[in-house]
Every structure is written in structure tokens, then in C-alpha cells.
Amino acid sequence: MANDKRNTLRPRFNIYWMWGIIIAVILGWAYLGGGGQQSKINWDVLRDTLLPAGHVQRVQVLNREVAQVYLEPQSVSYYKNQERYRYIPDQGPQFFFNIGSLEKFENDYQAARDSIERTAAGGGVAVPALTFENESSGWMTMFWQIFPFLLIVVFWIIIMRRMNGAGGGGAGGGGGVFSVGKAKARLFDKDNDQKVTFKDVAGLEEAKVEVMEVVDFLRNPGKYSELGGKIPKGALLVGPPGTGKTLLAKAVAGEANVPFFSISGSDFVEMFVGVGASRVRDLFKQAKDKAPCIVFIDEIDAIGRARSKNSGWSSNDERENTLNQLLTEMDGFGTNAGVIVLAATNRADILDKALLRAGRFDRQIEVGLPDIKERAEIFAVHLKKLKLDPKLDTDFLARQTPGFSGADIANVCNEAALIAARKNKNQVERQDFMDAIDRIIGGLERKNKIITDAEKRTIAFHEAGHATVSWMLKWANPLLKVTIIPRGKALGAAWYLPDERQITTREQMIHEMAALLGGRASEELTFGEISSGALNDLERTTKQAYAMVAYYGMSGAIGNRSFYDSTGQSEMMFGKPYSDETARLIDREVNALIEECYVLAKKILSEHADGLRRLAELLLEREVIFTEDLEQIFGKRQAGARNPLETGDSAREGNGTGDGAEGRGGRVASLPDAVDETRQEAEPASDMNRPEGE
Template identity: 45%
Template sequence: MITPVRLPERHLSRSVKPGPSREPPRPPPPAPKPSWGRWLLPVATLALLLVVLMRVPSPQEGASFSYSDFVGKVGGGLVKTVDINDKGAIKGTLKDGTKFTSRIPTALDNSRLEQQLQSKNVEITASQSRDGSPWGTLLALVLPLLLIVALFVWSGRRAARTLGGGLSAIGRARAKIIETERPTTRFEDVAGYEGVKQEISEIVDFLRNPGRYAIAGAKGPRGVIMVGPPGTGKTLIARAVAGEAEVPFLSVTGSAFVEMFVGVGASRVRDLFAEARKRAPSIVFIDEIDAVGSRRGGGARLGGNDEREQTLNQLLAEMDGFDQDSGIVVLAATNRPETLDPALLRPGRFDRHVTVPLPNQAERAAILAVHARGKTLAPDVDWDTVARATPGFSGADLANLVNEAAINAVRAGGAVIDAKDLGDARDRLLLGRRESTNALLPAERHSVAVHESGHALMAALCEHADPVAKVTILPSGPALGATEQLPEAERHLYSESYLTDLLTVRLGGRAAELVVFGEGSTGAADDLAGATQIAARMVREFGLSPALGPVGYGSGAPRFLGGESTEETLHRPYSEQTQRIVDEEAARLVRQAEKRAVDLLREHRKALDTLAELLTVRETVDGSVVLDVLRRRQRPDGHHPAAAGKPPPSP
């Protein structure tokens, strides 16, 4: 079995054609709520404050004497009048007109005080204390409770408006329901992917004509999962299926099932499938299903009470629970299929696994044409050429490319997109923003020109390398220069000769520095890292090392998000001795590529110096200039002394 290997890593693709809007009639606006409702809480708060103020005793008038001081004042004949209530509180007036208050201890015998007051001719009056009416006391006790209840009711209504149904809405599925008349996307709106559309079109036929399958005794697919890198148009294809079948389309993301409340995810799954049964036949689309369908029981976690696992269990039960004749099809999309639970992928739940691959060159041209609709293009724009220059671009990348080209056209003062605008946009996406203020020193400028000349000459001299499209020493992003190669055709397999030439081209910049300056520089750091990675894969995965032999330690599972998983890094499927052999063989391949590049550049030293001078003056040259420099340095008999064994190709 031949497995295609993509070097370097590619991005992914989709395209959209806008369709006519078929918005359903909007419901009438809700009746305005009475304005008095907003005043309930402020009025209740004010009433509580009034009751509290009524219950607070009024501040005492005059000086406050202790009982001993009061008795002393009476004995000294200084007290004129006193008023004593039934609680022992005293209010009185001194003979100089000063008012005072005091209190009689109820535990003492007050008969002597009465005799003393009478002997001093003090006017004595009696009064009764007032604690307020019982209704005021009851109101003071009940009103705070009523205010707290009103606050809870008000908060609950605010939460109901926020959550769209209050606490009862937490367990409902937040699915975006698109009814029959809404889907306008069709299969012809999806550029490319003919194989994918043909495979998934059977779902449309099953939803439209279920009787045909019943006559033959066949059952339609219960679920279809689309696997592919991000941006390949999985969601767009799902919408196209709903548009072709003309059935309700219930769309929800996997993360919408998981909440902080235990059991909410399972409740939302049940509610989602209940809505689908009401609208059958219908399509349920779960985007990014890996957020809820990850493997269960992994890691150090014990038990199965995790909220995510409960949600997955409910999803598995629902997919087994509905009848296939009900006309419900579940579509799912993910770019991390290796993380999904095997029970979710088995037949009977997801019967079809559809891979949405990267678009090829023809599909990229069609996607570019779709995204360019409504834009003014110059006659020199050739989408086939742009598609050749954008291997691995996704549909989102291609849309961004066209948009960046339009921005460049506007920035230049025009409204027509030409080929230069597309080329500049591609450079910006791949290399970063052009740094016009990043001025290089003369020595650095010459060093960058020599470095890029080495890359360009190696690409022209190596037989299996991709042709050079452009060489520049203008800084862009972190790169001080760039050599762009344009593949002649879409590659799916890479031979050992191609990989060897690829290593040689990667080491061409460092080799040029060694030939001209006698030493390397930090400018080759990215080249060395990329070459080391390619050489390691040649040894470890592709079996292209005689020391290790035809043994491959590939991952076996696609990782569309890129990078090496932590599990594979910590638990490699080979020993430390095998790793040492891999390191030694990778270093040998890189050293051989560098030696080959150095030898070739020494043979073509004059061409290297000439191309470096041209780059220093012009800053940017195209691939034809590189070939012209090499032709001028050929022998008079026309023989080209290239180590690759083949003269440079004609432009």
C-alpha cells in the first residue's frame, strides 16, 4: 500500500458562494412591559428604610447623668423637676434650666429617693414608655423578608431574560435550527471535492427517497463523520447536504454541551435529539465533536462520573435509540479523529467516515475563482498560476489571499487586482509584513544576497528540485530574504532523489556563506532546523537509511493540528540506541547535503558572485534571471558542469 506523504505540511481548504437570502418573516415585537415594574424594587427599599428610621429612638435631650450623680444633684437641691416612666427612665430639669436624663436601677429600693425628692421640693411626674404600635413592629419584621423575596424574584427574571428561559433553559440544547426554506447552499457552491460530494450525496438521496432503500432492504447511514484539517469546508459541506435535502438543519458545536453544572450536557443532548424528532426528517450537525467525544477513562482519572463522559454516554445512547426509519441523520466534523472514543466511531453510530482532504491544484484554482467573485481583476491574473504558487493553502487562506490582494490594490491607489497584488499578498501570508523600515547594514545586505543566491543556484542546479520563481532580499517578518520555488505539478509522492535535492537546496544558503566568507552565520538557523527535520523523517519514517534499514516509526494517525503529540514524545516506540542511530544518520544526510552544495557552488563561483551582485542592486529578481546567470557561465561547447548531471532547464 502506498501512502502519500505531504512535505512540507499543507494547510486546508473550502469555498463558499453566497446565495439569495430567504429570511423567514420576523415575529411581531413583544408587547411593552408596564413601566411600574421597574419601580417595585426602589419603592420597597425606601419603605424598609422608613420603617427602620421609625424604629430608631430619637436622640436624648440634655446631659446624661449616672444614678449617683443624679442623687448628688437632688441632695444638693439643684433639681427642679423630674419625670419618671415605668421603665425607670428619668427626664428632668435643673434649677438653672439645664435638661438632663438618667435611669433608676430597678433592683434598688427607691423609697428613700422619693423621700429625698419630696424633701427638696422637686416636682415629680410619672409617664408611660412608648414602644410603638404592634403594626409597626410587625412591619419592621416582615418587610425585610419581603424585600429579600422580591430581590430573588427580580434576579430570577433577569436570569430568565439572559438565559432565554431561566434555570430551566440551562439544560436545553443551544442548537441553531435552520428550517426547510433557510438552507441555500448547494453542492455546486462547494468548489472541488467531487469525491467527497459524491460519497456524501447518498445521505441526500436517503432523506429524499427513503422508500428506495426500504424496497432493497438497505438502511441509510445513521451518522456520518467528516474528518479533515481545519478549514477544509466540513461545515460548508454539511450545510450543502441540508440545502440539497431541503430538510431542517440543527447545528450545534461540541463545546455547547459542556457546562459547569453536572448533568447539563446530557440534558442538552436529549433536548437536541428531541427537537430533531419533532422535525424529522432532519439533519443534526455537531461541529468539533472532539470537544465532547474524547476517549473515556484516559489518564489518571478514576471512575466515570466526569461531566464530559456523561455527555458522551448520553450521545451514544441517543444515537442508538432513534429508529433509522425516522429520517434523522447525524453529521459530525472534527480535525482530531485520533482523540475520539472508539464507541463513537463504530458502525451503527457513525457508519461513514468521510475524509475531507486538502484541495489539489485544480480545486485551489476553482476556490480562488469563487472568492474573487464581485472583484475587478486585471487581465494578467491567472488562477492556475496562483494555484501552483499556493500549495497547502486552505479555503480560508485563499479567501484571505484574495482579500489581501484587494487591500494592496486599494493601498496602491487603484481598484483592480493584478498579479503583483496577488504575489505580494502571498508573500505577506507566508513570510509576514514587508519591513520597509528594517534597513540592513551594507555588510548584512551583501551577506543576505549571497545566502539567497546560494539557495537559488541550488534550486536551478539540482535536477529534482522545484524551479525558482523569485529571489528577494527585502525583509519580511522574521525573514531577511526569501527564495520562492514554484512546483511544476502537484506532488503526492516524494522520491529519495527529490528529498536529497530538497536538503541540498535547504543547505545552499549556508554553503554559499562558507564558499564566499569562509564561515557560516545565524541566518541559516531556520534552514538547518528544517533540513534536520526532513533528514530525521527520512531515517525514522521513510526507511531511507541503510544503517537503520527499512523500518518506519511513523505515528500512523493523522494530526491535522500539526506538531508531535506529547504521548509520542514521552513514549517513543523505539529504544535510545535506535534514537542514537536516527540522530547520527540525520546528521550524516545533512552533512552530505552541505558538502554537495559547497562543491556545486565552488564550481559555479562566478555565477554565485554575479547573482549576489544583481540581488544587491535590484533587491528582487525572478527565476529567469537565475537561469540567465547560469547560461552565461556555461562553456563555449554548451556543456554545463553541474554535479546534478543535467543542464539547467529552459524557462
């Protein structure tokens, strides 16, 4: 056991250690010279001090340039005791100096020798004669000449190996610095163990039908060729992040039973000029060698961004050269028989039009956010790995997560398991999923945040205003839960369950905006003043109002006109697509629209002032209230309005202090942090109120 522990703690050997040891030994030998270093002196010291004292054993002229002084053995310790000469070696030479002209040095030395011997006649001081030595520079000198270049080469190789991932990975691996132009695509084939099939992809039924046609062609090409049909050369998967585009491509690889090359668009981008185009050529060369096959390019917008029409404005020659090579390979003079290109992006609006034309990417497959049925299927896939409460209803979880993508649902399941483990539970229960949804939407609870009583009362009436207006207006989103416990940057929050509708009427938008303004209206009616807590509400209301006037044509003064640019090329414009007079008219219409909604909110709150006060006091007492609490105060919602209680979308559990708060909504209207005055958007991404194509 002790030996195993020592082996575990022992550091692993690294080849760079050997380099460090060798360099240290060489430097030590060169500079220490076996325990010391010659000290440089001048001719005066030798003539006036060393020679008259009789400390010199011999003086040697090396290569007619340097005089080396060897001391008598008994004199070495004398000089080593002096601070200046303490590092001279025990074995000579101990001193040296440059002599300049050899002939002059010989004359000066002989003259000094004669003078010292005459002066010290009979005294026993003997001055040695000069000796001469010629030697080559040796391998050490050669080494020091080539050592800097050797270091440069070594560092260059190390850097290039790191840049190329040590030359590994996929079809383009190996070769180190010489493989920089090789494609780094990962190859999947029928022998690959990590297979994903369409059974592993929940939802996305329409998208699966499209890509299964590609798989069917690769399996049975004769079925289409007999009728004269040709399979599309490319298919582009388009959709928001986290909706399963890459997972769908992996399923195609598992179902097709043909070679499948997977590469990211960023893998074509390199610091060296021409490398991107070279990797595109190499990728398609490998694909042609293994045809029929599929090439999948993830995040193709990294290289497929629209090329600049003005070379001096935001152009990137290297990226554009890579795109040009990709366009040529997909539909150039060459043939790509049997090579089908799949690509994925969430920024189709910025892709080059030449890339999207027929003959390259013949079809675009929309991979959108899942609906309630598809969310239930996705939950069923991710819940298989969890130890669940048998009473858990998957359909209930699907109803609580409108606007969630597949990645969001996977995150909910993981967070629920972590919350259950944190509470030492033996299984993941429904309440854990509700807490996970609240955590993801609103942020982490911050019960220890210091809030004064006056601020807490303002927050309570603010949130009660949202809840009251949304409950009384027919088309406002039904409320699930209201809390004044801080979450993330928000000081309070209201959870709603929005309708999953595809179109929205003007009246529905008016009711939603009035509900957003209910918080500020409640503050004004109750306290006679307003606060900074409505920052996020005002931001969302303003954007919605401008969309109604400038995009949807819902203003009588503007008429049936829209200034929305669905092509995504608005950044190329130098001005607005309307006059200054129209801009002023838009501003006036937006102001009138927001004022209309604000007046409606104040009217609702004035008519139900007693209910507003009771609701706020209940919030101050319990900190969390639910749908049934609003029903007890205000009664049932008016006919035609959707009530979460009637569909089982909300259930009250917990102790009423916020720990057991359950229920979840797609929209949160809450107070921002009083200092930061900004807060995160706690509403899941939803396209129901956005223009088509946005």
C-alpha cells in the same frame, strides 16, 4: 434634525436602572431617616448632661428595650452645631440607648429626676416622666430580613439567563434556567431563507458525490429499499481546517429539503453534571419527531474524544457520559428511523473507536486540501463579489497558491481587495493578489526595521545561498522571488513554488534539504563564520532527516522499518518503540544525512561562487530579485527541472525596490529576528511530504 440627534445620543432604558433606583431609595430612607440619623448615647450622658440642662422634651421606652430621647425644639440646633451630633434629625427622637433591665432603668430614672428637681428647686428645670410605647417591627424589618435572599435569587436568575443566552435560539430555546438540559440545535427546513446548495461549493467533487447519496436517499427512499439496501446512519467529514466541511453540511441542508438540525460539539459541554447527556437525548427526540431529517454535529471531537482506559488518568466523567449517551442514541436499542447524523472534525485520530464503527458513522468522507483545478473553482466563487481587472487570470492565482485551503483563498481575495482600496484603485489587479499572498505567507513588510550594513550583507548572502542551491539542483523547488526586506519575524525570505506531488523520492528530499542548508553554507564560505539566522532552516532540515530515517525507511543502517504511529495512540505509550541502541543508530544516521546535504550545498556554492556573489550584490542593490534574474546569472535550470518562467508562474512587475515584488512560493527559507531567534512558518500547510494518516 436637532431632535433626531438628541434621540440618538439619549441612553437607552434598561430595566436594571429601576432596580438600582429602588434599592438606592430604600437604603437612603432606611439610613438617613428623613434627613438625619439617631445618635447613640449612654445613660450617663442623659443623666449628667441632657436632663440637668433642661434640653429633654420627653423620654420614651420603646418595646421595653430602647430608650428614645426627644429634645426640645430650641435645643436641637445647639447639639447639631457639635461635630459629634451634627447628623441628628430635626424631628425626634434624636438620641437612643439600650436600657437593659426595664425595672432598674425606671428606678435609676426616677432617682435622677428627683435629684435634679431638688437641686434645681426654684430654677425652672423640669424633668419629664417616662412614657412607654410598644410597636411591631413593621414591614421594613421584614423587608431587611428577606432582602438578602431576594438579591441571591435575582442574581441567580441573571446568571442563568446569561449562561443560556437569555433562553433563546433554535429548537431548544426558551425556558431560561429550566431549559438548561435542552439541546441548542439550530433548525433549518425548506422554509428557511438562508439556503446553501452544491452550486455554492466549489471543488470537493468526490465529497459531494458521497453526501449527495444521502440527499438522494432522503428524496427517493424507495429506490434503495426495493433492492434491500439501507442508507448509512452516519457520515463523518474529515479534513484539515478551512477545507469546507461545514459549508458542505450546509449544502446538504439546502439540497435535501428535509429538517436539518445543526449543533456544535461544544454545545453539549456544560458546567452542570448530566446536562450534556440530557441535551443529546433532547436533540434526538426532536429529530425523531421531525424524521426524516439530518443532524449535523460540528467539531464532534469536543465530545467524541477517546475514553480513558484508566479512570485516574486524564478522564472526564461528564464528557464520557455525554459520549456514552451519543453512542446509545446513534445505535442503541432504540430506533432512529429516518435520522441521519453528519459530523465534522479535523482530529479524526483522537475520536473514540466505538464512535467510528459501522452502524454509527458508516463512512468517513475525506475533505482534503484542494488541487490546482479546485483552487481555480474556489477563486471563481470568491472573485464574483470583487470588482476585478478584466485581464486577471484565475488559473494564474491557482498556480500561485499550492497548499491553500478554501478559507485561505477567501482570505487572499479579501486581503487583495483591502490592499487595492488602500492604494485608491478602482479595481483589484493582479499585483494586489500577489501582495496579499506575500502578506499572508510571510507577514507584514517592515521596511523601517533597523538593520546594520553588516547584518544586511549577511542576510543577502544567506538568501542568495538558498536561491543558488535551489536553482542548480534538479529536484529542488523552483524559486520565484528572493527578498531581504523584513517580513513578520523574518529578516529575509525566498519564495518557492513546490510541486504538488503525492510521493517524494529520497533524492528529491536530499535536494530540498540541501537548498535549506544553502543559507548557512553561504555564510560559512563567504564570511568564514556562521550566525543564528539559520534557526528555522536547521529545524526543518532536522525534522525532515528524522522523518526519512525513522518514518520512511530511507536509511541503509535502519533498513525498511518505520516507527511512525498512524493510530495516533502514541501518547498512551510509556517508552519508545525501539531500543537505546537503535536510538543511537538513528541519531548517527540523521547526522550523516544532514552532513551529506550540507556538503552538497557547499559543493554547489563553491562551484558557482561568482554567481553567488553577483546574486548577493544584486540583492543588496535592489532588495528583491525574481526568477528571470537567476536565469540571467546562472542560465536555464538543468533538463528535467521545472522552470516557473516556462509555465507563466512568475512575472516581473514593479520598480525593483520590493513594492512591486510579485511571485509566490510554497516554501520560505529566511533569517529569523536576531533577538527573538524564532520566526513564523511561512510555508502553507502541505501533506505531500508527511506520512499517510498524519
